[in-house]
Amino acid sequence: MEEKKDLKKEYELSVCLQCGKCVAGCPVSSKSKLNTRKLMRETLLHDVSKYIEEKSEIWECTSCNTCAERCPRGLEPSKLIRALRGYMIEEGHIAKSVIDALESAYKYGNPFNMPKQKRADWTEGMPVKKASESETLYYVGCVPSYDNRVKNVAKSLTGCLTKSGTDFGILGTEEVCCGSEIRRLGEEGLFEELSEGLKSALKENNIKRIITTSPHCYNAFKNEYNLEGVEVFHYTQIIAKAIKEEKLKITKEMKKRITYHDPCFLGKQNKIFDEPREIIKSIPGIDFVEFDRSREKSLCCEGGGGRMWIETESTTRLSETRVKDAVSMGAEIIAVSCPFCMLTLEDAVKTADLEGKIQVKDISEILIESL
Amino acid sequence: MSEKSLEDIIPEVLVIGGGIAGMQAALEVAEKGFKTYLVEKTPSVGGRMAQLDKTFPTLDCAACTITPRMVETGNHPNIELLTYSEIKSIEKDGTNFKAVIKKNPRYVDVKKCAGCGACAEACVLKGKIPNEFDESKGKRSAAYVPFPQAVPLKYTIDPQRCLTVTKGKCGKSPKCKEACKAGAIDFGQKEEMLEVKVGAVIVATGYDLFDAKQKPELGYGKYDNVITGLEFERLVSSSGPTKGDILINGKKPKSVVFVQCVGSRDHTVNNEYCSRVCCMYTAKQAHLVRDKIPDAKVTICYIDIRAFGKGFEEFYERVQKEGVVYRRGLPSEIYKKDDKVVVKAEDTLAGEIYEEEADLVVLATGIMPRKDSKALSEMLGLEHTPDKFYAEKDPQDIINTNVDGVYLAGCCQGPKDIPDAVAQASGAAALAAKRIAKKK
Structure with a gap:
């Protein structure tokens, strides 16, 4: 009972408008049972800790934090999920x-x-x-x-x-x-x-x-x-x-069409959108193209939130959607700036059978070739 | 701050802002027999209301309601109308107020200008400058009237765009000057300062609209088929750039999604308040889509419907009966799919996540305090409420302010609809008149 009270207060669950903006922005909501809005409501009304084992969908969360970034009441469903995962760990409802x-x-x-x-x-x-x-x-x-x-x-x-x-x-x-x-x-x-x-x-x-x-x-x-x-x-x-201050001399051009995938933790969560693009665009010869869903509405690759260690029932992987979109834009390289994005997108290139059509490279890997 | 004696009060009033609230206040004071200065920043009175197509819930033509009032304001013997003018300074002077009004040069002699429009026709930039009145959807010349019913119907030369003003040269000689038979074009005009002393001030400076680009997930500014509510007003207005046809890239939209609460009730943009008009203007706009494109699918995404005014709930029900589908839940993503956009939202009543393909998305952008509102409040010593609108004296008295003799009217005090703005303006006029009448 005590813990339930804490969750309500800690995450201000009574303030939730139930507008569903969190669900609409959640990258996994359309393919999983995870519904942050319902979770907020249910935890307000009931002692979820008592039947926490029924909530296995909370492991689908990628911690991209879009729910919290866009919540009109400034609430943080992603943190509630973290707390509920904590309960599950305590109760032992946890994958090997x-x-x-x-x-x-x-x-x-x-x-x-x-x-x-x-x-x-x-x-x-x-x-x-x-x-x-x-x-x-x-x-x-x-x-x-x-x-x-x-x-x-x-x-x-x-x-x-x-x-x-x-x-x-x-x-x-x-x-x-x-x-x-x-x-x-x-x-x-x-x-x-x-x-x-x-x-x-x-x-x-x-x-x-x-x-x-x-x-x-x-x-x-x-x-x-x-x-x-x-x-x-x-x-x-x-x-x-360093490039701006001319401490790095870019000597070689690169004749490639390149797009950039914003990592949630760098873009959405920390508003670092421009620097990665500036680096890529500083290399002569690069034809830079943007995803439609870029910057604040970049599509999550599903690599975060501990998802590296969690098997999900999800069908379509968003990382596959991402690499397919990149190929349809004619991009030869998807530039990344996050190790998780690199792993999920590289994996998607294989599972989507696009090997040879597109490469996933970190910005530092692209840059060093031009120095 | 309370004043003991109003013996020296000057029986004149300054009204700042020439929208519906400012005009109402000025007319009411003038009708009571007092001299009134009405200062308006833009070239014409009319304000936001003049941009609207129809007013809710009665679907009256906004222009038909406001135009006679604009004309009356322009003609009233007790009103000195100062358009294209702004308050340079204003301060309390005993019980009175001393203000310096800056009259910006129109580069057109209003005494000579017959309002014929020959200058605009001749302007080399004709059709090249986005018209603010049409929310930049229509185009105008550098010599312009904001809209055909403007009061005064006198042309203005845009100093930001006119080549003669900005570059000192427009061809061999300015075409507007050649075209004007009345010889009204005068590039030698300078700004003028007018000092006035008044016993009361009515602030009716209006509002800004929320900039939807601050919600990048909704794609405004990125996709042509995502527009704001006020842009929709110009699109659906018979005096607008499409003559009232709802056209997006030349085509009638067959699926239209309205999104409520854009920039209102939203902590992420520091606007916690409700803008109070969007629920109803959206209902009205949905009706207009139904009316003009009967086979269009119309969806309204909302959090709560606030239909609190007279006739509002009935109108809401009428729109629902017309087949407009209200889906509870705010979209969080709008992205491109060919020439359409996809709106992703959860229907929180059905517990269902959906992706609606739309030809047109209309964002119900909310009401904001004007960006320049602080300049005036600092000069006058006016307070602001935490939402940054001008502060009323107390919550039960929304007309008086912390400064004796300064009264509020319209949206500068907080979001409100036209009837409420007009009522508040009448109240402000009554209180201002009471104050200056004390001498008699």
Whole structure:
């Protein structure tokens, strides 16, 4: 009973207009049982925790946050979902894959069951300073550290940053997960623990500035860590500035038609729309085309919210819609600026049988080819 | 701030704003026998109401109602009408007010101008400049009257666009000047300052409309077939750019979706209030679509329907009986599909998510405080309510303000419909007259 009261108050459920704008904007609502409006109402009227096991659809949420961004009453259904996921975890109504991810994050500091000492393997043959040697930290993140495809993004980005004369270090094998996804899976406690660990690492190394690969990590540091005296940047901000200030010399042209997919955590949630585009457009020869659904109404790729560890019953994947749209626009490359978007869209290229027709590349990978 | 004696009060009134509320207030004061200055920023009186096609719930022709009142305002012996003019400064001077009014140069001698329109016909920019009165859907010349029924019916040369004004040169000599038989064109005109002293001020400065581009998910400004309610008014008006035919890219829309509460009741754009007129103007517009395109599918997406005025609920029911489908739930996405747009929303009553293909989407944009409203309130010492409209003295008295002798009329005090604006204006006129009559 006590908890039910808290949810109502915490998420101001009595204020909800029931206008359905959250549902209409939700990327998964038309193909899943997930209905944020009903969830808000039901939790106001009933003790949902008592029958939480019936609410398995809350695992479909991608945490894109469109529901909260557009709520006319300024409410945050996405946070209610997080809290309800927390109940499920407590009650043990949770998929094995999610348990594994959480346990791995707790034990190894990453949700992929990868050993700590392999975290900096991507730097092989690429000398990178230690965090203690610079006031600027390049926080690599879990996916770019371990995923064989996305490691190349960390490498390209390191290349771009170095060429721009940006001084930076990395935490290397000391780096742990920022906890953004962990929090969105509903494990608030583990998020706190990971964030405390990272905060003391930042302090120990006297870090004044963080640059992230992933918009998810960027969002966590920027909006959820309450960091004092530390500036947080997504890499596209740093690179766009370096190009503007002519610290990066673009020497080669690229004759390609390219579109850009806005990640929810960078665009919708943090309003960083222009810098990624500025970088792409600064490369001569590129024919840049926009998706109809871009910027504030970019289509979610469904990679966030812990969905990397959740099997859903969903039929059509939005990432497939996305790559098909890109092909129909004649794009040869979809540029991304988020490791999750890279994985979901690359996967979609395969499942939609579009290999050879379109490539998914990170902005840093596109840029380094032109330097 | 309360004044003890009104012995030195000047029995004249300044009305700021020449929309329906300002005209009503000025006429009422003038009819009581007092001299009234009516200051209007644009070249003509009429305001927003003059742009409307029909008024709810009676479907009266707005122009037919307002035009006689505009003419009366222009002709009234007690009203000194100062159009294309603005308040440069205004301050309390004892119990009176001292104001400096800036009369902008029209570059047309209004004494000579016969309103024939030869200048506009001859203008080299004819048909090239978006006409504000038509919400930029129609085009005008640099020499123009905002609309044919303008009062005064005197031409104005747009200083932002006219080549002679902006570049100092228009061909060999300005075509308008050559065309004007009355010799009214005068590029030598300068702005003039007029100082007036009055015993009371009625503020009737009106409102801005919410800029729908602030809701990028709705695609306004990106798709031609997503328009605002006021643009729809011009589209459906027989004096509008399409002569009253509802045409989108030359075609009659067969599926029309209206979206309510755009920029109203919305924390994301810091407008928490209800704009009070959109429910009914949308119902009226839906009726007009039904009337002009009987086979069109018409859908209205809403949160709550507020039909609180006299005859409003009956009108709402009438529109429903005409086959307009009200679907509860706000769209969150509008995107392109060929030459149509898709409106994605949840019907919250049916619990059903739907994607409606539409040829035309009309956004019911709400009422906002004017962007320049602070300039006046700072000079006068007027307060604002948290919604940024001018503050009434107390919630039971929406005409008086915190400054003795300053009264509010119309939407500058808060969103309201025409009958309410007119009633408030009459009240403001009565209170202003009472104040200045004290001397007698």
